[in-house]
Amino acid sequence: MHSWMGQITLTQLLADDAHPQRPQERHASLYSDLLHTVRDLGMLRRRYAYYWTRIGLVLAALGGVITGFVLLGDSWFQLLMAGALALILVQVAFLSHDSAHRQIFDSAAWNDWTARILAGGLAGMSITWWRNKHSKHHNSPNQVSKDPDIGIGVVAFTPDHVASRKGLVKWLGDRQGWFFFPLLTLEGLSLHVSSLQHLFRRGASRVERIEAAVVVSRIGLYVTALYVVLPLGKASAFLGLQLAVFGVCLGASFAPNHKGMPLVPATMKLDFLRRQVLMSRNIRGGAVVDFAMGGLNYQIEHHLFPSMPRPTLKKVRPIVREYCQIHQVKYTEVGLFESYKIVVDYLNNVGLRARDPFQCPLATQLRN
Template sequence: MTTSTEAPPVRTPDAAQGSDFARLSRRIIDAGLQKRLPGYYVLRFTLVGLALVLGWTAFFALGDSWWQLAVAVGLGLIFGQLALLAHDLAHRQVFTKRRPSEIGGLIIGNLGIGMSYGWWMNKHTRHHANPNHEELDPDVAPDILVWSTDQAREAKGLPRFIGRHQAGLFFPLLTLEGFNLHVAGVRALRQPHMKRRWLEGALLFAHIIGYVVALFLVLPPGLAVAFLLIHQAVFGVYLGSIFAPNHKGMPTLRGNARPDFLRKQVLTSRNVKGGWFIDVAMGGLNYQIEHHLFPSMPSPHLRHAQAIVRDYCEEIDIPYHETGLVQSWREALRHLNEVGAPIRERAGAES
């Protein structure tokens, strides 16, 4: 499937096309793939929780030792796994009801890793509703990077400066993503959509203060700073490496381009092939197409749903794109390089 930035032609669905997703949904339900898996999540929460406890136990036990940098790497990966659990909670894959999902999300997100659950929920809900739509999906807004040639032509300030070489800068910039999540969460406390800003703020600052105090009480200043930088960099790169392959480099939409739900979700998403290791490392988000079609589906069921969705897409002639992890990164970076061309051309003309 092409990875161009232009959206595919949008066919106006007729009565039969309008029921395409309904027929697929019936097949998924008949296969029992929407049923909850409480045993799986008890095990997963237990294992990730134990890893977190062991990580912080090692931190306090080691004290003033350069082995702490290895602990920082490990905790960065564990924080990534916690973020994936918060993601599943947000989509009600764990609990069917909103309240326990929110409580779990606030504990893991705000208190556990310093990421605002309310801010992320607002952002991620808009992304799921309109993936890769330049005006409606906040994940492809030209904040620092540009995601289409149209955005590149209009770029000013920081996006224009970075956009010339954004493919080469992408992974280095991910080292700052952990810090960005903390800052964005604090800034979001002033936004009107935040329903429990005092609670969210209290949990966020409890995490930040507790984290910084622990670092500088246990470690000398230089080692504390090194631990903080490595921990947050690993956390950011890990999350970015999970989320970037999902949509970056896939077709983007603009204006009134609005395919029906099934085509919108499939055409803008990319699956990542792999075995159990990829499933665990990416928290099931390697089945991005299936996740976008059935966001409340427990993550272990996504791999079973894939065969049904892929065969159905072939049956009704919808392109279905999947590739390996490294190739998915290549496609995303190639896309970033291609869409940055207008900025490089403009810079060359002005020099």
């Protein structure tokens, strides 16, 4: 028996199953039983020391890059600063993600404003736009017509999107897996553009107007500083490299978590635990992967407990994994490079791999 269980045994944890239940009731209770156990073990408590340390280190690193940028002046070594800045902003994005999920503070207002300051003031992105989009993803991961992360775009994620393409677009679509990671070099620019489009749309709220001022000020000051300190060519190279590295690193931390997992038909109803576990994939790799992916490599646990502090996800993993094994819910976990291989293969063959959303492990398991 695992040490995390203490005086709580799996027999006790599953005690409710000893009583006859209708399938609907049994499925509904699966998540509530797990949630109660996790809460009783104190795994939803805030981790203030961890987050304050993390924020402090990120701000110190950002200050170091700014200092280095000023001291280097007109030099091609500034490209090293561009790469470093991109990596730091990825960590800023992870922290704003955690705060938007209310993982850092008990106070909703503290979490919301911390997310706005980190995303808008430091990274130059709208947390309001991102949270609206991300909430829909969490509510319906990989569900057709509901999850915006598999919606219509440059990359086709569903068979219907592939079928609608013709000519050169179809030829590219059949090979889109190979273009996926190069396309992530544009993800940083795309995030800024989407943020501005959302914030300057008609009907934006007062808070969004404030956020718009912060985002525009951050982007304006950043671009101005580049072109004042550096000549046109070096400034453009700095900006392009920073956006490219930022987009690749951020996109590469999100892409392995759901791409290539089962698609859910738009009308299918699922209980919460299966909806989150069966469409998510964990990534193995230890401390380096934990850092590089901002804890998103524990995607199953994050989807089950979105407000759980990042460092606790690793600790709750064995509980969730064993719980899923007992209840015969498939728990998927692979290595980092294997996950990228799966993503590329799926995107190159999306029309074949998921022509019928019901022909997948999810549908097979639910039919039994």
